[in-house]
Amino acid sequence: MNIRFLETFVWLAKLKNFRLTAERLHTTQAAVSSRIATLEQDFGVRLFDRGAREVTLTTDGSKALVYAERMVKLMREMKDDMSDKQxxxxxxxxxxxxxxxxxxxxxxxxxxxxxxxxxxxxxxxxxxxxxxxxxxxxxxxxxxxxxxxxxxxxxxxxxxxxPMRWVGSPKLNIGSETLSLSDLATFPIISFARNSGPHAVIERLFSGSERGALHVNCIASVATMIRLVTDGFGVAAVPPAIIQRELNEEILHTLRVDVEFPAxxxxxxxxxxxxxxxxxxxxxxxxxxxxxxxxxxxxxxxxxxxxxx
Missing domain, CATH: 3.40.190.10 (Periplasmic binding protein-like II)
Known part of the structure; x- marks a missing residue:
């Protein structure tokens, strides 16, 4: 059933005039008349008695109005709920x-x-x-x-x-010199979880001569990784975005490495x-x-x- 037709029915029952109802719904009197006629045909009853100046509800129309008002109200509430993200x-x-x-x-x-x-x-x-x-x-x-x-x-x-950067604790006394992968391989490498993207990069970077001396520790917890690097256990490639406090407090610092780590x-x-x-x-x-x-x-x-x- 077309909800617009029910809304037309409700407004015509209130205003009792085809012209006023048409103006209220921004349509034509012919459209209002057609909608009401369709409802009457669907229901199999006459909804209004037509007078010279206004219309009045029939007994069947009064019964139908109770349900129509509920349906129109429910549809309005539904639209309001869907449009209001709150x-x-x-x-x-x-x-x-x-x-x-x-x-x-x-x-x-x-x-x-x-x-x-x-x-x-x-x-x-x-x-x-x-x-x-x-x-x-x-x-x-x-x-x-x-x-x-x-x-x-x-x-x-x-x-x-x-961006990813190699970081380490000042306790390692690495200094500010540029490090090679061979230099990094002398320290335990603290890595993200095994088979993760960063771990795959480490595997690829150290796939050459450095691989034999490499000691990789795969850790699923980022917080644990940061704690281990801060304590000087080894070096790690991490996003500076997640260690701003440690960098500001200088308990970690970024390392200069001659090979860039992918973002x-x-x-x-x-x-x-x-x-x-x-x-x-x-x-x-x-x-x-x-x-x-x-x-x-x-x-x-x-x-x-x-x-x-």
Whole structure:
């Protein structure tokens, strides 16, 4: 049943005049008359008695008006709810890697909460490998991570890029000289989780003569990595974005290395055919937050995707 026809019926019952109803609905008297005639045909009853100046409801029309008003009101409430983002409720499940957690994620959560105050957010912080697995199983609605997810109806939205730098503790007495991979190989290497993107880079960089002396420690927890490097256990390649406090307090410093470490690419991955209408909106909020972070901190900390070098 056409809701516009019911709305026409309700207004005609209130105004009791075809011309006034047409003006109220920004249509013609002929259109009003046609809609009422269609309703009467559908219901199999006469809704109005037509007079010279106005119309009045019949007994059947009075009965039908009660239901029509409910339906029009319900439709209006539905439209209001769909157009007002403040009323969005429910749950969205977000997976996120620690490198994002330790940088712009708190600001992102604040923005989501401000836009959707009634939305419940479930957060899973893990490695990209585990997040991709959980996302593929349908346990997560959106993942913020360092690698794209392949598959039909999946969107990978570029967020930003984190430059990677080798860092170490002043306790190592490395100094400010430029280091080679052979120099780094004399220290324990603290790496992101095995089979992660950064770990694969380390495997590739040290695949030559340095590999025999290499001692790599794969750690899934970024916080544990930072603690070990701070304590002088070894060196690590990490985004400066996640160790700003340690760098400012000079308990860690960046090392000059003659081989550049590729940047860590951040993406928001979500299903474009997902029944949850908020996934793309939330991903766009993540993109805006990451862009603001990059613009505020500069290219040594974070870069927009188009600024990748």
């Amino acid at each position: 009323v969005y409720a429910g749950v969205i499940r977000i997976g996120v890697i620690e490198s994002i957690v330790h940088s712009w994620f708190p600001d992102f959560l604040g923005r989501v909460h401000k836009m959707f105050p009634r939305l419940q957010i479930e957060i899973a912080s893990d490695t990209t490998i585990h997040l991709r697995e959980q996302f593929s199983k349908g346990n997560l609605d959106i993942v913020l991570q360092a690698e794209p997810v392949a598959g039909a109806h999946i969107t990978n939205l570029n967020l930003c890029e984190f 860590l690419v951040m993406l928001a991955c979500f299903r474009s055919d997902n029944e949850n209408p908020l996934t793309e909106t939330v991903a766009r909020i993540a993109q805006e937050t990451a862009a603001d972070f990059a613009l505020n901190w500069g290219q040594e900390i974070a870069r927009l995707p188009s600024q990748a070098q």
